[in-house]
Amino acid sequence: MDLDIALILTQDGITSGAVYALLALALVLVFSVTRVIFIPQGEFVAYGALTMAMLQQGKVPGTLWLLVAMGVCVAALDLFRVLRGASSDGLASSLGWSLGYPLLLAALVNFLPASDSLLVQAALTLAIVVPTGPLLYRLAFQPVAESPVLVLLIVSVAIHVSMVGLGLLFFGAEGARTQPFLDAQFALGSVSLSGQQVWVLLASAGLIVALWLFFGRSLYGKALRATALNRNGARLMGFSPVFAGKLTFLLAAFIGVLSGILIAPVTTIYYDTGFLIGLKGFVAAIIGGLASFPVAAGGALLVGILESFSSFWASAYKEVFVFTLIIPVLVWRSLTSHHIEEDE
């Protein structure tokens, strides 16, 4: 192997590592706030990419009907609770979000002429798939929010399996690619960078900075961190765990869908591709102990680079290498970790 190949491999690795980093951040966020190990994170990547592809083909994506159906379920649940005597405060706004928004979006997609602009398609994709995140939290996790981690994990696996099944129904077994955002090539010494790679890197870096600012500066971000540190304390500040859960799932879905839109032009995405991508993000999140954002991001780059190098040397085993990485990491973590007692 010469230097050029090594550089190309590193460059490839960093590009996919950037996407894994985004997913790892989402996984760490969801786990630390809600204690859910979010297996379906990858499905949001596939749903994002394939919804975008269907919009480009001028079809109405099935995810739109999923959004409407989930909205109807949530609205029915809310109405049922009010009929059973719960307070009706905020019912109007919650119905607006669970019924009004999906129906309005469905009308928009069905009756407006399809747009050729990639930005419009990307915005529509985000508008369709991202809200399923909080709806999913409301339907699947909110009723069992206080359960042990294991129960939450099993719910998470069930959602993963159903989302893959629904993905097959919505998008078919065919894979799809989307048009690239930027059809340019940049020469960087002996290495050439494709426009899409630059896009992926810039967007990931931008999103990471935005998340960092959100959690470090804004009071909502701080409140999410506070919920992760001490749920009771956060409740006493008037920050409800339900709201925290919905906000977290909104962010996780947004990160997943955006990653899907970013990688769709460079990788062929199938209805079940998301799982493997999500799992690599998960390996990175484990490197960060499901708690540390910077270590998880670093781990993601490591996973990406390891994957691209092993696909060069022994491409049949590239997944094996990546997932074997988790064993030394777990050994190292269990040897170095010290249990910190709960505050007081």
Add this chain to the structure above:
Amino acid sequence: MRNILEVSDLCVSYGKVEALSNASIKVGEGQIVTVIGPNGAGKTTMLSAIIGLLGSRGTVNFDGRLETTPDVEHLVACGMSLVPEKRELFGEMSVEDNLELGAFHRYRNGDRRYRETMAEVYEIFPRLKERRTQMAGTLSGGERQMLAVGRALMAKPKLLMLDEPSLGLAPLITREIFRIIAELRRRGVSILLVEQNARAALAVADYAYVLETGAVAMEGPAAALRDDPRVIDTYLGLGGKHQDMLAA
């Protein structure tokens, strides 16, 4: 005088065990009301039930509104604050972030004047200002208690409920905390104070309840209870001399 809080016939059960039975208390506006009693009498349970952390039967009337099923987020937004026994600080966040989060619901409702409240809190607790960039988890016991009270004050509460503010603190710090409780009353905050340190609590309070095995056993103006032979016997007892010095 108007009552900021009226609790009637509050009952809480853990499974079959009734931890609190038909407790009724009132807190008048601008008053310090204390609930004293031995370990396990149900004092913490009562505060948790009032603010809605625990399910309960009975009625809670806060600031003129009847809460049939008290809900934490709602009550906090209405101006009730609890400083819990465990403090429940955000250990890996800075002192200033902890304080800011105390004003979360004000921020959410569009009230951006919490910076002024922070200046007030720093004025009451100069120690917190010195340590404002430090992680809350690295503070000493007394500083943590100050931060917990300061964080609750950031909400500009109409009623501040303090659960064992002197627990685990050195005598000198305890005295400082009680001085601050008296100071808060002077600033017009109504306070419901739960304490095991009966002498210090009775010295600072206007009205007092004695809670024993989940029920109100005695009540009356704090000054009267201080001289009641049963209270002296059970709660002020022989250690009284020592505690007298603390409370003074």
